[in-house]
Amino acid sequence: MAWQWFHRLGSPRWFYQKTGAWLPWLALASAVLLIVGSIWGLGFAPEDAKQGNSYRIIFVHVPAAFLALAGYYLMAVSGAIGLIWKMKLAFAVMRAAAPIGAVLTFIALFTGAIWGKPTWGAYWVWDARITSMLILLFLYIGVMALSQAVNREQVADRACALLALVGTVNIPIIYKSVDWWFTLHQPATLRLTEASSIDPSMFYPLLTVIIGFYCMYAWTLLTHTRTLLLRREIRTKWVQQVLTEGK
Amino acid sequence: MQFQFSSFADFLMMDGHGIYVWISYAVTFAALTALALYPWITRRRIQRELQRQQRIVQRRRKVTKERMAVVESA
Amino acid sequence: MTMHPVRRQRLILVLVLVTLSSAAVGFVTFAMRENMDYFYAPSAFAAGEVPVEKRIRAGGCVVPGSLQRADKNLEVQFVITDGEAELTVAFDKILPDLFAEGEAAVITGRLMPNGILRADQVLAKHDETYTPPEVAESMVSHKSCAGGAKI
Numbered sequence: 001m002a003w004q005w006f007h008r009l010g011s012p013r014w015f016y017q018k019t020g021a022w023l024p025w026l027a028l029a030s031a032v033l034l035i036v037g038s039i040w041g042l043g044f045a046p047e048d049a050k051q052g053n054s055y056r057i058i059f060v061h062v063p064a065a066f067l068a069l070a071g072y073y074l075m076a077v078s079g080a081i082g083l084i085w086k087m088k089l090a091f092a093v094m095r096a097a098a099p100i101g102a103v104l105t106f107i108a109l110f111t112g113a114i115w116g117k118p119t120w121g122a123y124w125v126w127d128a129r130i131t132s133m134l135i136l137l138f139l140y141i142g143v144m145a146l147s148q149a150v151n152r153e154q155v156a157d158r159a160c161a162l163l164a165l166v167g168t169v170n171i172p173i174i175y176k177s178v179d180w181w182f183t184l185h186q187p188a189t190l191r192l193t194e195a196s197s198i199d200p201s202m203f204y205p206l207l208t209v210i211i212g213f214y215c216m217y218a219w220t221l222l223t224h225t226r227t228l229l230l231r232r233e234i235r236t237k238w239v240q241q242v243l244t245e246g247k
Numbered sequence: 248m249q250f251q252f253s254s255f256a257d258f259l260m261m262d263g264h265g266i267y268v269w270i271s272y273a274v275t276f277a278a279l280t281a282l283a284l285y286p287w288i289t290r291r292r293i294q295r296e297l298q299r300q301q302r303i304v305q306r307r308r309k310v311t312k313e314r315m316a317v318v319e320s321a
Numbered sequence: 322m323t324m325h326p327v328r329r330q331r332l333i334l335v336l337v338l339v340t341l342s343s344a345a346v347g348f349v350t351f352a353m354r355e356n357m358d359y360f361y362a363p364s365a366f367a368a369g370e371v372p373v374e375k376r377i378r379a380g381g382c383v384v385p386g387s388l389q390r391a392d393k394n395l396e397v398q399f400v401i402t403d404g405e406a407e408l409t410v411a412f413d414k415i416l417p418d419l420f421a422e423g424e425a426a427v428i429t430g431r432l433m434p435n436g437i438l439r440a441d442q443v444l445a446k447h448d449e450t451y452t453p454p455e456v457a458e459s460m461v462s463h464k465s466c467a468g469g470a471k472i
Contacts, residue, residue, distance in 0.1 A: 049457030053261035121417025
């Protein structure tokens with residue numbers, strides 16, 4: 001029975017008990033990394049030769065955009081797992097990922113707009129990269145709206161998963177938009193396969209904030225999923241026990 | 248590594264770009280904080296809802312017990 | 322790896338869904354790409370392909386030494402190039418911080434009958450490199466459009 005462990009993983013109770021111990025560590029790591037990285041980026045990283053100090057927005061803009069995209073994959077994959085194995089936990093993760101992704105996409109768009117004003121000369125441009133990020137925000141909001149609009153939980157789960165899966169098409173478009181179209185948005189600065197075009201003195205604070213955002217994402221996703229599970233499983237004995245004991 | 252600004256006022260101004268930089272950071276951290284607080288608030292709401300339901304159940308049980316007692320004594 | 326046949330069926334369904342929607346969006350974006358013809362390079366202006374007095378976009382590298390400022394008002398003139406042809410642009414508002422000679426710029430405006438592009442908006446396009454001022458100075462980088470105005 002190769003799939004048994006997988007089904008055990010899908011047990012809300014098991015998930016709730018297992019993840020409780022990780023939360024304080026994740027919270028601590030994200031707080032430390034985000035604070036250290038931000039202060040480093042704001043005050044100690046050198047200014048950019050061309051952009052001056054306005055480039056310091058990169059330390060919140062890029063990590064938020066990274067996680068907004070990665071979070072969409074996570075949401076879609078959870079939806080797919082939920083559809084195929086009828087796993088309650090996967091659907092809960094999918095639903096929890098939607099508002100988090102929406103907030104991160106909003107942060108990326110907002111900081112991008114603010115950054116665009118002093119550098120490009122405009123807050124908003126109907127550029128392929130920016131427009132596809134806006135579509136990502138709408139997809140996240142669509143999943144959130146659908147999960148609220150449909151009363152029957154199982155139907156809502158399936159509908160959200162389908163929307164999330166159809167929307168995955170947008171992700172490669174966002175990645176490649178700067179290469180495929182003429183865009184005002186510059187190409188990727190951080191690259192996996194070749195040397196990044198950013199000075200080390202700016203790269204390390206950026207890396208710190210990115211890891212901080214990843215920890216923050218993991219922590220937020222866990223807390224949101226756990227609360228969602230409590231609400232969904234309110235009739236079960238273990239949830240009532242958790243809630244009355246106040247753990 | 249060295250602090251890049253000569254004074255705190257300089258740090259806030261950032262050569263005129265301060266307003267853009269500080270607004271970006273403020274909005275980012277405000278949004279992240281809201282995201283972090285949301286589960287905590289929901290959890291308390293669920294907790295209160297459960298307590299309310301439990302009180303209703305207890306009251307009903309009490310009422311039926313009293314009625315049973317009245318019936319038995321009659 | 323054994324999988325329940327029903328689950329396998331669902332997995333296939335999900336994969337088909339993703340593939341089909343990707344294909345659909347792929348076609349649409351490809352079509353959009355063909356339709357991006359309201360954006361012109363300086364060589365298109367030279368070839369006479371650009372309609373006069375219609376709102377269009379142009380882009381290219383700002384030719385070093387071409388920027389001329391008026392004494393009294395904000396009126397500026399500069400020349401952009403795509404390596405093949407040059408185009409003169411006139412603008413009367415404040416240029417963005419990153420606008421510089423040897424850097425790329427994107428212009429929205431109308432082509433005048435005299436062959437000058439009258440701009441409503443000038444946007445600066447910058448590259449993806451970030452360097453501290455000292456490092457940038459040590460690199461031999463005189464302004465030029467030789468690196469191919471990446472537009």
